[in-house]
Amino acid sequence: MATADDLKFQEFDDAANLLAANPDATTISIDEPVEIPKNQHSRLQETGREEDDELLGTDDSDKTELLAGQKKSAPFWTFEYYQTFFDVDTYQVLDRIKGSVFPVPGKNFVRLYIRSNPDLYGPFWICATLVFTIAVSGNLSNFFIHLGKPTYHYVPEFRKVSIAATTIYAYAWLVPLALWGFLMWRNSKVMNIVSYSFLEIVCVYGYSLFIYIPTAILWIIPQKVVRWVLMVFSLCLSGSVLVMTFWPAVRDDNRRIAVATVATILLLHALLAVGCLAYFFDAPELDISAPVIPAPIIPAHNGTTVITKSH
Amino acid sequence: FPGLADVSISQDIPVEGEITVPVESHSPDEDYPTLDEPVKDTIMRDLKAVGKKFVHVMYPRKSSALLRDWDLWGPLMLCVSLALMLQGGSADSRDDGGPQFAEVFVIIWFGAVVITLNSKLLGGTISFFQSLCVLGYCVMPLTVAMLVCRLVLLAGAGTISFIIRLIVVGAMFTWSTLASTAFLVDSQPPNRKALVVYPIFLFYFVISWMILTFTPQ
Numbered sequence: 001m002a003t004a005d006d007l008k009f010q011e012f013d014d015a016a017n018l019l020a021a022n023p024d025a026t027t028i029s030i031d032e033p034v035e036i037p038k039n040q041h042s043r044l045q046e047t048g049r050e051e052d053d054e055l056l057g058t059d060d061s062d063k064t065e066l067l068a069g070q071k072k073s074a075p076f077w078t079f080e081y082y083q084t085f086f087d088v089d090t091y092q093v094l095d096r097i098k099g100s101v102f103p104v105p106g107k108n109f110v111r112l113y114i115r116s117n118p119d120l121y122g123p124f125w126i127c128a129t130l131v132f133t134i135a136v137s138g139n140l141s142n143f144f145i146h147l148g149k150p151t152y153h154y155v156p157e158f159r160k161v162s163i164a165a166t167t168i169y170a171y172a173w174l175v176p177l178a179l180w181g182f183l184m185w186r187n188s189k190v191m192n193i194v195s196y197s198f199l200e201i202v203c204v205y206g207y208s209l210f211i212y213i214p215t216a217i218l219w220i221i222p223q224k225v226v227r228w229v230l231m232v233f234s235l236c237l238s239g240s241v242l243v244m245t246f247w248p249a250v251r252d253d254n255r256r257i258a259v260a261t262v263a264t265i266l267l268l269h270a271l272l273a274v275g276c277l278a279y280f281f282d283a284p285e286l287d288i289s290a291p292v293i294p295a296p297i298i299p300a301h302n303g304t305t306v307i308t309k310s311h
Numbered sequence: 312f313p314g315l316a317d318v319s320i321s322q323d324i325p326v327e328g329e330i331t332v333p334v335e336s337h338s339p340d341e342d343y344p345t346l347d348e349p350v351k352d353t354i355m356r357d358l359k360a361v362g363k364k365f366v367h368v369m370y371p372r373k374s375s376a377l378l379r380d381w382d383l384w385g386p387l388m389l390c391v392s393l394a395l396m397l398q399g400g401s402a403d404s405r406d407d408g409g410p411q412f413a414e415v416f417v418i419i420w421f422g423a424v425v426i427t428l429n430s431k432l433l434g435g436t437i438s439f440f441q442s443l444c445v446l447g448y449c450v451m452p453l454t455v456a457m458l459v460c461r462l463v464l465l466a467g468a469g470t471i472s473f474i475i476r477l478i479v480v481g482a483m484f485t486w487s488t489l490a491s492t493a494f495l496v497d498s499q500p501p502n503r504k505a506l507v508v509y510p511i512f513l514f515y516f517v518i519s520w521m522i523l524t525f526t527p528q
Binding site (some may be wrong): 079082083085086088089090091093121125128132136139153154155156158252 | 410
């Protein structure tokens, strides 16, 4: 890839010299090849030329479509192939996050924000942040809930980090894989207008998980009502992003299958949220009954131990 | 040769001189002397290089020592000492305890590798081992924080000791993040600096969390 770009760049220089030397001979043939390599050069190499980036940022719909086919031309065993999945700038990542938190009704997340440039940066680091946020928030919330009790000894619960990591990464990568396979299978039977690539589905799922990060932090508040309100709210936001993305892809299909697909997507999403809340965050107990409950238990406990010992 | 018949070298212009090639003394990487030197010299030289890098981390400024002459001895020593100091926490036999030695090791090294890959995939020009070297050396303030925490915990485990530990760990976390950012951010493309800095922030945050939540039995 680098050698091809070097060649194009040198052609530009030679053409300029030739133009200066022979103004009448080669003017016509130079104009065309100059512009396209200039855009490719700025697109494929992230040298940060401000004017080219602005050009691509404001007028990017047709240019990205044009260049999308040329992007992933490196063979998959080279490093450059994987660099094409990280071809995003800071403002693009922030825009995509904003689009996942404030879904616009009727606008498709993939068409609006991803636009044939799916990235792996967002899904990977949002999942990593979510893993640690859930583990840390769960630990903190348990600490605050059990704080006053005399028998409580704080433990860091580090094992839960690996459990959280497995769960969230499996959800963010295996569910898109299954969904992509399912959509491909349906596409072979019913001609759908809209179809997504695997990376675009991973992107949508990854960015839709972003809303759970502030939700997990707010779940530290040890009130059941507050937690469930937060859960429903974040579920609505991220669920709507997923629904608005995948409904156009299945609506041309059989009615029942389309509804079942979207319902499954939402169900799995809800299952993830409920499961995380139940496993990582202990139930907040009422403060009134806490000193009362241990008292009647102790004689019963002694009773049971006596009974078991006699056996 | 007719033209050269009347060319003669006059006797009073001496043509003489010395042809010597000045021997460039490179950095001590020549095989001859280092093979015969005492072991103490070899070890002291490496230790001095590592110590010089520690000083560069403590006062972060543009340092070619950290970037050009990278080594992984310093990060290894820091990682091992941090992992050892995180042992002996509470509830070490049940599942709820702190991180095990292997877990700390894996988090630090795997985390550093992932961050390096991330910055290279985003278009950074720093080499793989240089980045690992910088990230590893910048764990040093957090290792110092761990030492201070353990000393404070010897004195007591109440609220005051927790506040002291929180302040110390917070300050060292900020120092680590700023130091590694100062070294690494220049080699990144200008539109993506925040994308590279955020994983570094997350990495040191996780290590700081492990240090802060350490509770002795």
